[in-house]
Amino acid sequence: MEHNNISPWIEVVDEAPVEMSARVRLARNLQHVPFPHVQADKEKLDPALSKIEGALSEYQKVPMEMLQFEDKALLVEKYLISPLFTKQGICSYVNDDESVSVMVNEEDHIRIQSMGAGIPIQELYQKAEKVDETLEDAVDYAFDEQYGYLTACPTNTGTGMRASVMLHLPALSLSGKIDRLAVNLGRFGFTLRGIYGEGSVPLGHIYQLSNQLTLGQTEEDIIQNLDELKSQVVEEELETRSRIQENHALEIKDSVHRAFGTLKHAYKMSLKEAAKCLSEVKLGIDLGIIDYEDFKFQKWVQLIQPAFLKMRLNITKRRYRSLEAAVDEERATLLRELSGGK
Structure with a gap:
């Protein structure tokens, strides 16, 4: 194991x-x-x-x-x-x-x-x-x-x-x-x-x-x-x-695309922000707002947890001054990779 x-x-x-x-x-x-x-x-x-x-x-x-x-x-x-x-x-x-x-x-x-x-x-x-x-x-x-x-x-x-x-x-x-x-x-x-x-x-x-x-x-x-x-x-x-999409279509569409943009382009993300963005993108996929075949909500929510990211840092042997800041940066790096960002 x-x-x-x-x-x-x-x-x-x-x-x-x-x-x-x-x-x-x-x-x-x-x-x-x-x-x-x-x-x-x-x-x-x-x-x-x-x-x-x-x-x-x-x-x-x-x-x-x-x-x-x-x-x-x-x-x-x-x-x-x-x-x-x-x-x-x-x-x-x-x-x-x-x-x-x-x-x-x-x-x-x-x-x-x-x-x-x-x-x-x-x-x-x-x-x-x-x-x-x-x-x-x-x-x-x-x-x-x-x-x-x-x-x-x-x-x-x-x-x-x-x-x-x-x-x-x-x-x-x-x-x-x-x-x-x-x-x-x-x-x-x-x-x-x-x-x-x-x-x-x-x-x-x-x-x-x-x-x-x-x-x-x-x-x-x-x-x-x-x-x-x-x-x-x-x-x-x-x-x-269904009711939210019917009554607040523009707001939902805006929040979903903003969340997707954050996943693709952010360079520092807290666990709370990352989970929120993943949740909104997942909602957008389920509502048909965006099309994303390879999105793995359950897997990615686990990958952004602190211990997983600390292990990534240990494997890459990256140097850092603050572990907390390095974890937030590594989380953003991971999500950019997964979502097709740069």
């Missing part, structure tokens, strides 16, 4: 107007072992570590203690590990195309996740479930007949499953409807968050829709509810786009 490369599963993503990617995550803990946040030490995990490694022998093992800070940041930007895991994780296991990964000692002892795009969420769950069954044959899970899988956070207790879908919602965001939508989704036990989940902010009008509760529901219930709500959000976004 090359940490500095885009995950292979993202390379083959077909661009859709609203829906980007989806993820299913399973939280599991070991019987008679303290949760990670109350561990006095990690020695009680030791007997299970070799069993986990044996069960996941076909996966690449990534020990956290062997990685530098920038390597860990790259894995976060690739969604293979969480920010919390960079601080207390022991190791992760990743499959060949990086669509499945397992974190050992995150918020829970084991976090299994399956990611993909253009794939039914049920299919992603089945991939995660297969890994789950393999691990359950190797170690003893903390499970209660009444409450289900026991987890460090009570909201995960039950199925231990969080299912999410990444959505590009520029029209709902720009029209000011996103807050009302978030409140309505909360009534159904779902939430809208930023691209890196809890505590993160939306970037480029990209939101993560996921379930909040798992207790008292089956995996099939969660997936069905998510699919239904996702379809409603997608429909509302598309309807809002």
Whole structure:
């Protein structure tokens, strides 16, 4: 696995107007072992570590203690590990195309996740479930007949499953409807968050829709509810786009072309500005305002993240006085290359 490369599963993503990617995550803990946040030490995990490694022998093992800070940041930007895991994780296991990964000692002892795009969420769950069954044959899970899988956070207790879908919602965001939508989704036990989940902010009008509760529901219930709500959000976004284009055609056309011009000609761009421009160009493509066959929104949003750009700087061995300024310049250079600028 090359940490500095885009995950292979993202390379083959077909661009859709609203829906980007989806993820299913399973939280599991070991019987008679303290949760990670109350561990006095990690020695009680030791007997299970070799069993986990044996069960996941076909996966690449990534020990956290062997990685530098920038390597860990790259894995976060690739969604293979969480920010919390960079601080207390022991190791992760990743499959060949990086669509499945397992974190050992995150918020829970084991976090299994399956990611993909253009794939039914049920299919992603089945991939995660297969890994789950393999691990359950190797170690003893903390499970209660009444409450289900026991987890460090009570909201995960039950199925231990969080299912999410990444959505590009520029029209709902720009029209000011996103807050009302978030409140309505909360009534159904779902939430809208930023691209890196809890505590993160939306970037480029990209939101993560996921379930909040798992207790008292089956995996099939969660997936069905998510699919239904996702379809409603997608429909509302598309309807809002149509109304905006009908009532504000000139303004939308102007903002799209300005964004495209910025991508092609800017020499310094912050992450926020770059994500905004990519989002507006993506909207323009979806509305038929501009024609751009090779535009890769999901891939490019990942490539403009700080750790990816720092890796580019390391590879080119470019000299600079300020790392922050160099990253902003490298981001603009990358986007000029990708968009056909000079």
